[in-house]
Amino acid sequence: MRTRAVAMGLLLFVLSVAAIPAEQLESVNSIEDTTVTWEGNATPTLVYEGILSDPQDVDNISLADAPGMVHFxxxxxADEPLNIEVREDGFTHGQAEANQTTFLSSGRGNPMWIAISNADFSSPNAYRILVHSNAADExxxxxxxxxSGYIHELDNRGDRIYFLTGGNAEIQMQWSGNPETEFTGHLTHFxxxxxxxxxxxxNAGNMTLIVPPVDSRHAWYEISITAQTQSNTGSWSIARSIVSHADGGCHHDCPDFIHENTLQSGAHPIENTRWENRGWLSENDTVDVYPIFIPGEIWETHRVIANLADGANAKMQLQSWNNSGTYLTPLDVAHGDLTVxxxxxxxxxxxxxxxxxxxSGTNAYDLNIQTVNMTPEDAEPFEGEMxxxxxxxIPFYIAVGALLLAPLGYVLWSSRGIALDNEVQAHERGRLKRLRERIMRLIESNAEQFEIDSALQMLEEIQWRATIAEMGEANLSHHTESMTLKAWRIGGRNLLVGIHVESDSWELxxxxxxxxxxxxxxLSKVSPVSLFDGDEIFLDTLEAGSTRFIQLELEGTAAGLDLQLSxxxxxxxxxxxxxxxxxxDDD
Known part of the structure; x- marks a missing residue:
């Protein structure tokens, strides 16, 4: 009898437990983060707080089930570990037993909910859950x-994040995503x-990006970043800050150089008024170019005055261009510090x-430009058809020019022999001096082979008499009627050998x-690259009238050497x- 009573009691207890329904929780608060721009319309984070009072207590939180919805x-x-599950009709998205955990789940358009139950009940268990849901995909x-935004597991296109900037902008970017998120980006010039x-x-990192300069104040760049996953639910977050200062009147930095093809489209119109602008200069941005357009008739004269405010740490160059020809060309220039x-x-x-x-550093400047029409009232041109x-x-100009140049032509023709042989052009001497310094520097710095070869080839193209005059006294010389051989020491065991063939080619x-x-x-090194063996270089054919320069490096300890050309x-x-x-060994 007692056994039957105990059995009936247990049965009633089990039936009473099975009949306990799950409690449906409602949010007690919401959190809106105004510091974040969310994909689509911003949605608040809902706060849920509950307590499991006995071992059989179960709580549910209903989730939004709109198509494309992602839940974080x-x-x-939780006071004690909970058993928490994210469910959808016919599917379980995730399950954990913990005091703290997170889930990122994509809804499939069916009712979804969170089930919370005890893992190992010992006392009433209070907990707090935050739910953020968003279905935007734009x-x-x-x-x-x-x-920030979410990527649905069925979204194979991903999310695109973009912003616009101008040339020379210094941009710092930070990005992060869950392990399944991949980022790609492009910089597009417009x-x-x-x-x-x-x-x-x-999937997480940072970078500093220096945007290339532009050739017009109307040109700009679009930076586009795409966040994608491979059939997984993803999250992303991207922040950017432009560190450098922007010039007024441009998308960021005004052009650094004069670009004739964009001069007209990028000009600032100024007509009998004052135009003001603020700009910035730094170590990476040393020049700002401002094209201006003055309306009026071609016969008018306008005075253009540009001013910089005190403390600008800058100077100005004002250029007048000829606008009457087929192409725009510089005409006149004026320089000034605070006024020009x-x-x-x-x-x-x-x-x-x-x-x-x-x-030093980054400096701001305040610029103003004003124009004044200086044209006299009686300066208007003839109004008839011109x-x-x-x-x-043109034929008259050609005939007069030929007549005036005839005596000069006769003088040049009559003195062409000796004058042409002995003349060394001033520009050629300057070029040779720069070449000599460049070759010395390349050899002493052990530069790349192609750089030395290029310099030697350029040296061979210069007149031989100019070369020996500007290269200085050779350490070794040999001269005959048909050829000249010279050698210069260039530090250590480096030699520069020059061979000039006057007449009669040398074969083999x-x-x-x-x-x-x-x-x-x-021989350890020969430039330009030539076939050599031990102490001998094979030069092949030296044509009549040609010049050959060879740079080489020797290995050895002998006190001197003899040069033999055969x-x-x-x-x-x-x-x-x-x-x-x-x-x-001679210093």
């Missing part, structure tokens, strides 16, 4: 605050639509603001370095050997 669920606190314009890829190697002025005709002109020498007949005078030519007072020399001249063996040796 955070169990932020492009996000990134502004000065962080942008209006050319030239695309440059951006590298995002990980110039008379101009109507049309397109240029003002350059240049960073002052010795300036005919341009300059082409009819070879240059040998014979050691004196010591072991044999060995080859076939008119089919006969011939050798050229200087009378003395080149001393390698």
């Amino acid at each position: 669920i955070q169990l932020v606190h 492009d996000v314009a990134l502004v000065e605050q962080t942008a 209006p050319s639509e030239l695309v440059t890829p951006l590298e995002f190697d990980m 002025g110039l008379n101009m005709t109507p049309g397109y002109h240029i003002l350059k603001v240049i960073r002052a020498d010795g300036a 005919v341009d007949r300059w082409k009819e005078f 030519a070879a240059l040998r370095f014979v050691a004196t007072d010591g072991p044999s020399w060995k 080859g076939l001249v008119d089919g006969k063996p011939l050798a050229a050997i200087p009378a003395r040796a080149l001393l390698m």
